[in-house]
Amino acid sequence: MEIKERIIEKILLAIALSSIAILALxxxxxxxxxxxxxxxxxxxxxxxxxxxxxxQGSYGIxxxxxxxxxxxxxxxxxxxxxxxxxxxxxxxWVPPTAGIVLRPTIQLLAAIPSVIYGFxxxxxxxxxxxxxxxxxxxxxLSGSAVLGFMIxxxxxxxxxxxxxxxxxxxxxxALALGATHWQTIWRVLVxxxxxxxxxxxxxxxxxxxxxxxxxxxxxxxSVKMPSSFLDSTRTLTTNIGIEMGYASGxxxxxxxxxxxxxxxIIMILNSLAITLSRRRVR
Amino acid sequence: xxxxxxxxxxxxxxxxxxxxxxxxxxKAGITIAGSTSVEPFAELLAEEYMIHHPKSYxxxxxxxxTAGIEAxxxxxxxxxxxxxxxxxxxxxxxxxxxxxxxxxxIVHPQNPIQDLSLIQIRQIFCGKIKNWSDVGGxxxxxxxxxxxxxxxxxxxxxxxxxxxxxxxxxxxxxxxNGAIRQVVSSDPNAxxxxxxxxxxxxxxxxxxxxxxxxxxxxxxxxxxxxxxFLFVFNGSPKGEASAFxxxxxxxxxxxxxxxxxxxxxxx
Numbered sequence: 001m002e003i004k005e006r007i008i009e010k011i012l013l014a015i016a017l018s019s020i021a022i023l024a025l026x027x028x029x030x031x032x033x034x035x036x037x038x039x040x041x042x043x044x045x046x047x048x049x050x051x052x053x054x055x056q057g058s059y060g061i062x063x064x065x066x067x068x069x070x071x072x073x074x075x076x077x078x079x080x081x082x083x084x085x086x087x088x089x090x091x092x093w094v095p096p097t098a099g100i101v102l103r104p105t106i107q108l109l110a111a112i113p114s115v116i117y118g119f120x121x122x123x124x125x126x127x128x129x130x131x132x133x134x135x136x137x138x139x140x141l142s143g144s145a146v147l148g149f150m151i152x153x154x155x156x157x158x159x160x161x162x163x164x165x166x167x168x169x170x171x172x173x174a175l176a177l178g179a180t181h182w183q184t185i186w187r188v189l190v191x192x193x194x195x196x197x198x199x200x201x202x203x204x205x206x207x208x209x210x211x212x213x214x215x216x217x218x219x220x221x222s223v224k225m226p227s228s229f230l231d232s233t234r235t236l237t238t239n240i241g242i243e244m245g246y247a248s249g250x251x252x253x254x255x256x257x258x259x260x261x262x263x264x265i266i267m268i269l270n271s272l273a274i275t276l277s278r279r280r281v282r
Numbered sequence: 283x284x285x286x287x288x289x290x291x292x293x294x295x296x297x298x299x300x301x302x303x304x305x306x307x308x309k310a311g312i313t314i315a316g317s318t319s320v321e322p323f324a325e326l327l328a329e330e331y332m333i334h335h336p337k338s339y340x341x342x343x344x345x346x347x348t349a350g351i352e353a354x355x356x357x358x359x360x361x362x363x364x365x366x367x368x369x370x371x372x373x374x375x376x377x378x379x380x381x382x383x384x385x386x387x388i389v390h391p392q393n394p395i396q397d398l399s400l401i402q403i404r405q406i407f408c409g410k411i412k413n414w415s416d417v418g419g420x421x422x423x424x425x426x427x428x429x430x431x432x433x434x435x436x437x438x439x440x441x442x443x444x445x446x447x448x449x450x451x452x453x454x455x456x457x458x459n460g461a462i463r464q465v466v467s468s469d470p471n472a473x474x475x476x477x478x479x480x481x482x483x484x485x486x487x488x489x490x491x492x493x494x495x496x497x498x499x500x501x502x503x504x505x506x507x508x509x510x511f512l513f514v515f516n517g518s519p520k521g522e523a524s525a526f527x528x529x530x531x532x533x534x535x536x537x538x539x540x541x542x543x544x545x546x547x548x549x
Contacts, residue, residue, distance in 0.1 A: 223455070245318070245433075246433050
């Protein structure tokens with residue numbers, strides 16, 4: 001009996017560890033392939049170089065780092081107000097029947113494959129931007145708008161959870177002191193749930209930085225430093241996605257090296273989100 | 283109870299282990315992978331071949347020239363498709379030219395421009411000419427659309443059109459012929475380049491230095507933007523792969539390719 005229990009325990013442990021092992025393997029291969037190139041051309045000229053012409057041996061990803069942040073910033077500009085408003089509404093005002101419809105609908109937003117978002121953006125949004133605002137239409141603006149919608153489910157569901165997790169006494173206390181409903185929400189509930197809300201935003205940011213397929217279709221992928229929201233740009237992920245098909249030798253290593261940088265950015269964002277949401281529990 | 287559940291667990295583990303042995307494909311077949319430029323033609327040929335040989339199955343995958351060549355080298359694919367010549371490091375593989383393809387310079391059908399000289403195209407793509415009015419069109423900015431670094435089509439374009447000039451970094455980059463066609467067909471200011479065989483009514487192929495990109499001009503060597511389509515093998519072709527290659531080089535298959543806008547290798 002004892003032995004059997006132990007064996008089963010060990011097997012489950014091994015299965016659980018295998019998922020971590022796979023993560024470690026992936027990380028190992030990315031680093032093993034990427035680090036030699038960063039070493040070869042120097043971390044500084046890799047990150048701060050703004051010329052990406054692999055056929056001539058120039059590998060600088062600054063324009064893509066900047067592009068990634070522009071697109072992500074634009075997405076947050078749309079996603080935060082919409083997401084937060086939606087979370088507050090779902091938490092405080094929504095009639096129960098509407099909530100039954102609304103929550104699954106928002107979850108559905110997360111279930112739509114990103115290629116569908118990309119296709120919609122390419123066919124609907126891009127021509128609108130081109131016709132009314134000029135430029136090629138394949139732009140940071142179009143990409144940010146689509147990404148803004150894609151990160152909504154993350155922001156809404158985590159913000160709503162953290163608002164709901166507040167002790168009911170906060171709301172009761174504020175109302176008893178004579179605050180209006182809106183004052184209670186804006187001055188008491190939202191600040192109290194701040195860490196959870198910030199965590200939701202950072203997780204949304206992580207999703208935005210990692211999004212690839214939709215961005216390949218919408219951003220236009222040019223490797224120039226963007227100077228306006230109507231410019232085309234390339235993000236770190238789309239750089240890998242668009243060039244991996246034909247890359248070989250140094251070029252392929254440079255794509256892995258792009259992955260290394262991306263890995264660090266995502267790690268930083270996720271650990272920030274974890275630290276912030278832990279603080280809430282305490 | 284307990285012994286039964288552990289028996290179940292063990293049989294589950296064994297099942298998982300053995301199920302991997304059954305993963306080989308049921309239908310005998312070969313895999314072809316590589317250039318997205320060659321892919322649609324390979325699919326067409328594969329369909330035709332499978333009509334003649336109902337027992338065989340040919341899997342055609344994209345991925346790009348380099349990925350295809352890599353797949354052949356690691357034996358992940360039986361045949362690699364390449365839309366560029368092999369580089370010196372790849373010369374250990376066996377390559378057969380199955381057809382040649384012309385590159386067409388395309389614009390939106392509403393664009394009044396019909397003809398550009400090779401030098402004008404070069405200056406447009408390196409960013410020296412930025413407005414359609416400089417080449418006799420309306421006063422609108424030119425939107426460049428190019429393929430990604432490493433693409434066989436881009437390399438061919440670079441070599442045949444750009445020579446030593448660099449393709450402007452501001453250009454939009456798309457990762458397939460189809461994506462370029464899609465962008466150009468929806469933007470009246472755009473210019474791009476794709477395989478001639480993939481030009482359709484949604485885009486307009488320009489004359490280059492007065493020469494229409496059509497079969498006659500290509501065969502007579504007047505239209506110069508032409509590159510090879512290769513099938514790549516690891517060692518000499520064997521078995522099914524060899525039979526398929528034979529079919530591809532047959533008159534019937536070559537006629538099929540000609541109908542699709544490629545230039546056949548038979549005179």
